[in-house]
Amino acid sequence: MSSEHTVMQATKMMSMTVAAILDPGLSKSEMDALWACFFHRCAFCDSRLDRHGHGGRLDRIDRRDRRTAGNAVLACPRCSRERNPRENWHAFLHRLCVDTEVYAQRESRIQAWLTNHPLLPPLSSSAIEELRAQLVAKAVEWARLCGALREAAHAQRQQARTEAGTATTIVADAITGTGESSCMQQSGADPLPGSDACIPARPSGISGRGLAHLRGRTRHDKPIPIL
Ligand SMILES: [Zn+2]
Numbered sequence: 699m700s701s702e703h704t705v706m707q708a709t710k711m712m713s714m715t716v717a718a719i720l721d722p723g724l725s726k727s728e729m730d731a732l733w734a735c736f737f738h739r740c741a742f743c744d745s746r747l748d749r750h751g752h753g754g755r756l757d758r759i760d761r762r763d764r765r766t767a768g769n770a771v772l773a774c775p776r777c778s779r780e781r782n783p784r785e786n787w788h789a790f791l792h793r794l795c796v797d798t799e800v801y802a803q804r805e806s807r808i809q810a811w812l813t814n815h816p817l818l819p820p821l822s823s824s825a826i827e828e829l830r831a832q833l834v835a836k837a838v839e840w841a842r843l844c845g846a847l848r849e850a851a852h853a854q855r856q857q858a859r860t861e862a863g864t865a866t867t868i869v870a871d872a873i874t875g876t877g878e879s880s881c882m883q884q885s886g887a888d889p890l891p892g893s894d895a896c897i898p899a900r901p902s903g904i905s906g907r908g909l910a911h912l913r914g915r916t917r918h919d920k921p922i923p924i925l
Contacts, residue, residue: 705844712837716830720821723765724756728815732756732772735811740774741804742781742794747774759787759812767815771808 724732733754738747740754747754757773758765761783771787781790787808795801 701844701848705841709837709841712833712840716833720826720830721764724767724770728767729756732767732770732811736772736807739772740777741771741808741811742773742777742787742791744804745774745776747772757781763817764820766818768812768817770815771811 733749738749738754739745740747741757753774754772755775755778756765756770757778759769759771763769773781777790777794781787788805791801791805791808795804
């Protein structure tokens with residue numbers, strides 16, 4: 699899983715947490731009442747539902763509104779999926795029920811539930827909006843800082859790899875004689891095997907630590923740690 703994906707998931711979790719606080723859904727007693735009111739059957743097609751399985755679900759009458767009892771009916775997955783989010787529930791029920799008597803029975807059951815559970819007013823206090831705005835701002839800032847941290851870590855890893863690669867190349871040159879020939883041309887003398895004389899001055903892009911590793915490899919014939 700990429701770090702970008704992890705940040706996206708964490709940001710989504712923050713958003714879901716805020717949504718769950720503001721729209722917690724039906725309580726246990728409300729869910730009991732919902733299942734009892736519809737006799738463990740889909741409010742639209744009347745198919746039998748299993749509460750402990752995955753057969754039934756709370757279907758919001760108005761998909762844009764909250765998951766409150768006054769905005770919910772019990773529905774099977776198929777009806778929940780097939781009802782157009784913008785479609786009035788009466789129109790959807792008409793599509794399912796050609797028989798007017800069947801339509802009337804199901805319509806009255808849904809209407810009875812909705813009548814007994816009036817819609818609550820929307821949450822709109824300035825305190826809630828202020829807290830929500832603060833949480834959103836913190837989530838955005840958190841994601842921005844994660845991006846900056848990712849870039850800084852990536853840059854440092856790239857630099858470390860470059861330094862390790864440069865050090866390895868210099869050692870290889872020294873072992874194969876490439877470095878020796880350049881030293882000889884510059885100094886005009888035969889360098890002693892294993893002496894620092896054949897190691898060029900620290901090149902750009904290699905750190906003091908990398909150079910120390912290089913010196914250790916030349917003097918003591920130890921393997922160079924890979925950065
Ligand atoms: Zn159904």
